[in-house]
Amino acid sequence: MTTIVATKHMMAADTKTIVGESWFYGHKMTRIGKAVVGCAGDSTAIEKFLAWYRKPRGKKPEFKDSESFNALVLTPTGLYHVDESLTLDPIHDDYFAVGSGAIAALVAMDCGLSPVEAIEAAARRDLNTGGKVETMRSEERRVGKECTGSCR
Numbered sequence: 744m745t746t747i748v749a750t751k752h753m754m755a756a757d758t759k760t761i762v763g764e765s766w767f768y769g770h771k772m773t774r775i776g777k778a779v780v781g782c783a784g785d786s787t788a789i790e791k792f793l794a795w796y797r798k799p800r801g802k803k804p805e806f807k808d809s810e811s812f813n814a815l816v817l818t819p820t821g822l823y824h825v826d827e828s829l830t831l832d833p834i835h836d837d838y839f840a841v842g843s844g845a846i847a848a849l850v851a852m853d854c855g856l857s858p859v860e861a862i863e864a865a866a867r868r869d870l871n872t873g874g875k876v877e878t879m880r881s882e883e884r885r886v887g888k889e890c891t892g893s894c895r
Contacts, residue, residue, distance in 0.1 A: 746844030747781035748858040755858035758874035783842035784812030813841035844869035
């Protein structure tokens with residue numbers, strides 16, 4: 744599968760993609776509007792979800808029993824978890840992880856490691872996590888006027 748970790752400001756993911764008994768390296772995160780979306784699970788389910796997320800007013804996709812996924816959605820207003828229910832569940836913790844290495848990554852984060860270090864730690868214990876670690880930051884929402892000069 745994969746491992747994806749997100750805080751309130753950034754998301755990190757490995758790049759190892761398993762196909763049968765082999766693998767290749769690919770991207771697990773994408774930017775849709777102001778959101779960073781990271782997905783783990785069945786590629787067919789992920790493609791259905793991403794198509795719906797891009798145009799959420801369309802018909803909700805139907806998922807077969809064999810199609811499952813978990814996604815983290817990082818927006819300027821918060822961090823959310825999504826699965827086949829297509830419900831954006833808010834995450835109130837400072838960070839969260841999904842995928843086959845999620846528990847290892849969460850323990851690493853609990854011990855004070857960064858999201859990138861947490862993915863690297865998960866890759867040492869989870870056969871389905873590996874490759875280069877990629878990161879994406881959320882777009883910062885500006886409140887009020889932009890500061891010029893000395894702002895403390």
